[in-house]
Amino acid sequence: EDCVGFCMGRGGATLRSMEEEWGTLMFFAQVRAGEEEESEKLCIFGNLRARRGAELKVMSAVEHKHPGHFVSGRDADEQLVE
Numbered sequence: 001e002d003c004v005g006f007c008m009g010r011g012g013a014t015l016r017s018m019e020e021e022w023g024t025l026m027f028f029a030q031v032r033a034g035e036e037e038e039s040e041k042l043c044i045f046g047n048l049r050a051r052r053g054a055e056l057k058v059m060s061a062v063e064h065k066h067p068g069h070f071v072s073g074r075d076a077d078e079q080l081v082e
Contacts (some may be wrong), residue, residue, distance in 0.1 A: 002065070003061075003062045003066065004028055006061060006062075006065050007042070007058055007061050007062065008028070014061075015027075018054050018057050019054070021053075021054075022050045023047075023050045024045060024046035024051060024054045025044075025045040025046065026043065026044050026045070026054060027043055028041070028042055029041055029043050042058060
């Protein structure tokens with residue numbers, strides 16, 4: 001959850017810069033998984049290439065904030081965590 005603020009940046013500046021870079025529309029939406037469990041999901045709109053580029057940029061930011069969240073290992077053959 002602290003990654004949401006990190007990815008958004010002050011006043012949403014980081015998210016807006018990624019939108020500008022990739023030509024996408026991005027925002028966090030609250031979703032309810034159960035009765036009490038609530039989380040935020042990043043919605044990315046645009047063409048496929050733009051969405052993938054923005055997604056990778058966000059994944060990189062999250063990995064920087066929380067190493068090992070998406071990638072495990074330290075070798076050249078690192079594996080994506082599913």
